[in-house]
Amino acid sequence: MTNKNLPNGTRDELGTQAETKEAIEKRLFKGFRQRGFRKLTTPVLEYSDVFKPLNANNYRPYQLLDEQGEPLVLRPDLTLPVARVMSTTGVDLPVKWYYGGDVFRVKKRLSGSYNQLTQAGIEIVGYKGIKADWECLVVALAGCQEMGIQDLTIELSHAKFVDVVIQTLDLPQPTKDSLKAALYAKDLNKYNSLCSPLANTAYSKFLAEWPWLFGDFDKAMRLVKTMPEIAELQQIIDDLTATKAFINQQFPDYKVTLDLSIPSPQTYYTGMAFRGFTDKSADYLFSGGRYDDLLTNFQKVHVSAVGVAFDVDSLVERTVVQSEKPVTLIYFNQDQWQLAEAKLRELKNATLCLADNLAAAQRLATSTGSQLIDLTKSR
Numbered sequence: 074m075t076n077k078n079l080p081n082g083t084r085d086e087l088g089t090q091a092e093t094k095e096a097i098e099k100r101l102f103k104g105f106r107q108r109g110f111r112k113l114t115t116p117v118l119e120y121s122d123v124f125k126p127l128n129a130n131n132y133r134p135y136q137l138l139d140e141q142g143e144p145l146v147l148r149p150d151l152t153l154p155v156a157r158v159m160s161t162t163g164v165d166l167p168v169k170w171y172y173g174g175d176v177f178r179v180k181k182r183l184s185g186s187y188n189q190l191t192q193a194g195i196e197i198v199g200y201k202g203i204k205a206d207w208e209c210l211v212v213a214l215a216g217c218q219e220m221g222i223q224d225l226t227i228e229l230s231h232a233k234f235v236d237v238v239i240q241t242l243d244l245p246q247p248t249k250d251s252l253k254a255a256l257y258a259k260d261l262n263k264y265n266s267l268c269s270p271l272a273n274t275a276y277s278k279f280l281a282e283w284p285w286l287f288g289d290f291d292k293a294m295r296l297v298k299t300m301p302e303i304a305e306l307q308q309i310i311d312d313l314t315a316t317k318a319f320i321n322q323q324f325p326d327y328k329v330t331l332d333l334s335i336p337s338p339q340t341y342y343t344g345m346a347f348r349g350f351t352d353k354s355a356d357y358l359f360s361g362g363r364y365d366d367l368l369t370n371f372q373k374v375h376v377s378a379v380g381v382a383f384d385v386d387s388l389v390e391r392t393v394v395q396s397e398k399p400v401t402l403i404y405f406n407q408d409q410w411q412l413a414e415a416k417l418r419e420l421k422n423a424t425l426c427l428a429d430n431l432a433a434a435q436r437l438a439t440s441t442g443s444q445l446i447d448l449t450k451s452r
């Protein structure tokens with residue numbers, strides 16, 4: 074073997090790190106099951122077509138070919154495979170699924186982030202109303218609470234807000250498109266010059282501050298309300314406001330912010346979206362949202378859906394791991410296997426010492442700070 078390096082953006086997980094991840098996944102899955110979600114497992118490999126709605130700008134999938142030369146990818150997302158399953162099998166709706174597994178996203182070199190990420194999430198398919206969005210939030214927030222995360226901020230956004238506002242502006246369509254791009258890129262010179270024809274209109278106060286329309290929820294909402302009433306915006310405002318009140322009531326320790334100047338976290342979202350952050354890192358702990366049109370990519374019937382996925386790696390990073398206690402080493406002769414097994418069952422934190430002689434066993438015990446039990450004397 075000549076190349077012992079790992080592919081870019083991948084890693085090995087040893088001991089505590091891998092065990093913490095396993096423990097977190099187990100706890101999350103148990104919580105999902107307790108709320109009546111059923112498990113859905115999909116393959117790591119899928120045809121590239123499944124991910125057409127993804128249109129991700131900041132990463133691309135790993136590509137390969139099947140034996141017939143059809144393009145395959147390592148799944149870059151777990152929601153789209155659920156949509157594929159729903160459209161190809163006759164599962165009765167509504168349905169609540171949970172899943173866990175790795176997604177693969179080839180990011181720019183030197184971006185510092187990993188290309189293989191572990192997610193655990195839920196998808197609720199077949200409910201139009203806000204109760205399904207709130208169930209996703211409760212699952213996400215209760216999960217964080219159980220992991221002992223205290224400084225959580227939930228950032229709410231809405232996939233339609235920017236488009237609805239831009240459509241009402243009295244500007245030619247190409248200017249509207251450029252304005253949206255400049256807003257997302259926070260290209261303020263360009264943004265201001267594109268907005269200048271609307272300088273003395275009822276939108277001017279809002280437009281002047283739109284690129285900064287994130288952070289404090291009430292402050293952002295006050296600015297939205299300086300605009301003339303837009304009928305289509307009302308439902309969006311009502312849903313966001315009710316959701317903030319719901320979170321404040323159910324999870325009073327967590328903070329809610331609003332961001333109405335960003336592109337939707339996923340291109341397939343059609344409604345409210347939410348992400349959870351802590352002060353310590355820019356990586357989110359969970360991300361989710363409503364995607365009522367996703368299944369129409371696979372089938373003709375319109376189906377409502379909403380879901381959320383934890384970034385399990387982010388949870389691992391923030392979980393305080395208990396330092397491992399020194400284990401007890403059980404040294405024995407090979408004809409004493411039964412006795413060694415009995416001792417192993419009796420002791421809590423023990424492991425069989427497989428060394429060939431007592432001196433080697435003693436060296437191992439010293440170097441690992443373990444206690445050594447020598448069964449070879451007990452004949």
Ligand SMILES: N[C@@H](Cc1c[nH]c[nH+]1)C(=O)O
Pocket residue numbers: 150151152194195196338339360361362363379380381382
């Ligand atoms: N698949 C989304 C999260 C999600 C699950 N359900 C809905 N959204 C993501 O990876 O960002």
